[in-house]
Amino acid sequence: MRPARLGIEVWLGGLSVLMLLAVWQGIAMVLDSRFLPSPVVVAGHILFLTQKAHLLPDFGVTLARAACGFAIAMVLGTAAGIALGRSRLVDRLFLNWVVVGMNLPAIVIAILCYIWLGLTDTALVLAVVLNKTPLVITQIRQGVLSFDPAYDEFAAAYRLSRRDRFWNIQVPQLVPYLLTAGRTGLSLVWKIVLVFEVIGSDSGVGFRVSLFFQFFDLKGILAYTTVFVCIVMALEHLFIGPLERRLLAWRADRG
Amino acid sequence: MARGPGIELGIDLLRFGTRVLFQDFRLQVAPGETLALIGPSGVGKSTLIRILAGVERGFDGQALIDGQPAALAPRPGLVFQDARLLPWATCAENLALVSPEASPATIAEAMAAVGLVGVEEDWPRQLSGGMQRRLGLARALLVNPQLLLLDEPFVSLDRAVVRELQALVVGLVARSRATAVLVSHDPGDAARLAHRVVLLAGRPVRIVADLALDGAPEQRSRDMVLALESRIETSMLEAVP
Numbered sequence: 001m002r003p004a005r006l007g008i009e010v011w012l013g014g015l016s017v018l019m020l021l022a023v024w025q026g027i028a029m030v031l032d033s034r035f036l037p038s039p040v041v042v043a044g045h046i047l048f049l050t051q052k053a054h055l056l057p058d059f060g061v062t063l064a065r066a067a068c069g070f071a072i073a074m075v076l077g078t079a080a081g082i083a084l085g086r087s088r089l090v091d092r093l094f095l096n097w098v099v100v101g102m103n104l105p106a107i108v109i110a111i112l113c114y115i116w117l118g119l120t121d122t123a124l125v126l127a128v129v130l131n132k133t134p135l136v137i138t139q140i141r142q143g144v145l146s147f148d149p150a151y152d153e154f155a156a157a158y159r160l161s162r163r164d165r166f167w168n169i170q171v172p173q174l175v176p177y178l179l180t181a182g183r184t185g186l187s188l189v190w191k192i193v194l195v196f197e198v199i200g201s202d203s204g205v206g207f208r209v210s211l212f213f214q215f216f217d218l219k220g221i222l223a224y225t226t227v228f229v230c231i232v233m234a235l236e237h238l239f240i241g242p243l244e245r246r247l248l249a250w251r252a253d254r255g
Numbered sequence: 256m257a258r259g260p261g262i263e264l265g266i267d268l269l270r271f272g273t274r275v276l277f278q279d280f281r282l283q284v285a286p287g288e289t290l291a292l293i294g295p296s297g298v299g300k301s302t303l304i305r306i307l308a309g310v311e312r313g314f315d316g317q318a319l320i321d322g323q324p325a326a327l328a329p330r331p332g333l334v335f336q337d338a339r340l341l342p343w344a345t346c347a348e349n350l351a352l353v354s355p356e357a358s359p360a361t362i363a364e365a366m367a368a369v370g371l372v373g374v375e376e377d378w379p380r381q382l383s384g385g386m387q388r389r390l391g392l393a394r395a396l397l398v399n400p401q402l403l404l405l406d407e408p409f410v411s412l413d414r415a416v417v418r419e420l421q422a423l424v425v426g427l428v429a430r431s432r433a434t435a436v437l438v439s440h441d442p443g444d445a446a447r448l449a450h451r452v453v454l455l456a457g458r459p460v461r462i463v464a465d466l467a468l469d470g471a472p473e474q475r476s477r478d479m480v481l482a483l484e485s486r487i488e489t490s491m492l493e494a495v496p
Contacts, residue, residue: 154339157308158353158398159330168352172343250343250378 037219045223059227062204065121066193069128070185077136084137085144101134106192114200124196131192136181143177175247183240258287259401259434260321269314276302278459289428289435289472291445294455300438304406307436308333320402332400336407338391340379346390347375354397369393369423385416396427403428403435409444421447429473442487446480448472452487454494463494
C-alpha cells in the first residue's frame with residue numbers, strides 16, 4: 001500500500017474509533033450511569049483493575065488458552081484440509097465427520113470435554129480445538145479444490161521438485177484461504193474460550209465476567225470487554241492486516 | 256553447440272471421454288528443425304505440445320525425445336498460450352523458479368534478451384500482455400532448452416509485438432540450434448519461424464499436408480515470407496475444403 005493511502009486509512013480508522021466513543025459517551029449521558037458507564041469511567045476502572053485486581057493475569061490465561069487452541073486447530077485443520085482436498089478417498093471417508101463436527105453445538109463439546117477430562121485447561125483447549133478444526137478443514141479443503149491445474153501443468157513441464165511445487169505453487173494458492181481461516185478462526189476462538197471459561201473454569205476473562213455478572217457489575221464487564229476489543233483490534237491492525245497486505249501484495253486489490 | 260533432439264511421436268489411441276482425438280498418428284521432427292503445427296482451433300495441437308512436454312501421458316503409444324520417453328527427457332522450454340506466470344511471484348522469481356542456480360545477473364540478462372529491463376521486482380500483473388509473453392519466453396530460454404515448445408505464443412497480441420517476438424524467437428532458436436515445435440493457427444507464424452509445416456485436421460486428427468519451407472527462417476526476406484504464407488494458406492484451403 002502506498003504511504004499516502006496508508007496514512008488516510010490510519011486517519012479514517014482513528015476517526016471511526018472516536019465516533020464510536022462519542023456515541024457511547026452520548027448514550028451514557030442519556031441513560032442512568034448504572035446501566036451504561038461512560039467511556040471515561042470505564043477507562044478509569046480498567047486502570048484500577050490492572051493495578052489492584054486480576055485484569056492482567058486473567059487476560060494472560062485467556063490469551064494463552066486461545067492461542068494454544070487456535071494454533072493446534074490451524075495445524076490440524078490445515079493438514080486434514082489438504083488431505084481431504086487432495087485425496088478423493090480421504091474426502092469420501094471423512095467429509096461427513098467434518099460436517100458432524102461443524103454442526104455439533106460448541107457448548108455440548110465443552111460439556112463433554114469437561115466431563116471426560118475434568119475442569120482442566122486441557123479439556124478447555126481440546127474443546128476449542130474440536131470446535132474450530134472442522135471450520136479450518138472446510139476452508140482449506142475448499143482452497144485445495146480450487147487449485148488451478150494450469151500451474152500443475154507448468155510445474156510438470158518444467159520438472160519442478162515436489163518441494164518447489166509445494167512451496168511455490170500450492171502454498172501461495174492456499175494463502176488466501178489460510179488467512180480467511182485464521183481470521184474467522186480467531187474471532188470464533190475468542191468467543192468460545194470465554195464461554196467455556198464461564199461454564200467450567202476458575203480463571204480467565206470469561207470466569208471474571210461471569211463473576212461481574214453475578215454482582216451486576218457493569219463497569220467491570222465493560223472494562224474487560226473494552227480491553228478485549230482493544231486486543232482484538234491491535235491484533236487485526238498490527239499483525240493480521242499487515243501480514244495479509246504483505247502476503248497478498250501481488251493481488252491488484254491489495255498492492 | 257549441439258543440435259536439439261529428434262522427436263518421434265506415435266499415438267495409437269488418445270481419447271477425451273468417448274471422443275477419439277488421435278488414432279494411429281505418427282510424426283517425426285528432425286534434430287534442429289523448427290516444425291510448425293497448423294490447424295483449426297480445438298483440433299488437438301496443444302495436446303501434442305503437452306505430450307511432447309511429458310505432461311500428457313494418458314494415451315496409447317509413445318513420444319520419444321532423442322529415444323527417451325518425453326516425461327524422462329531433459330526438460331523442454333515451454334511457452335504457454337497464456338504466458339502462465341505465477342502471479343504471486345515477481346518477474347525475477349518466476350524465472351528463478353525454473354532455474355534456481357541462475358544468479359540475479361543471469362536472470363536480468365535473460366530478461367534483457369527479450370527486451371525486459373528494470374522490471375525484475377514487478378508483479379506479472381503490472382506488465383502488459385506482450386511483456387508477459389516476453390517473460391514467458393525468457394523463462395523458457397533460461398533453462399537452455401534443446402527442445403523449445405511454443406503453444407500459440409503470439410495469439411491475441413498486436414501485430415508489432417508479434418513481429419518483434421517472432422524475430423526474437425527466430426534469432427534465439429537459430430543461435431541455440433534447438434529443435435522447436437510451434438503450434439499456431441496462423442500461417443504467417445509458420446512462414447516466419449518454421450523449416451517445415453504440418454497441417455492438421457479432422458477427427459481423429461490426421462496430417463493433411465506436410466510442407467518443407469525454403470530457406471532458413473532467419474534468412475528469409477519479407478517477400479519470401481509472404482510467398483510462403485500464401486503457399487501454406489493455399490495448402491490449407493486445398494487440404495481442408
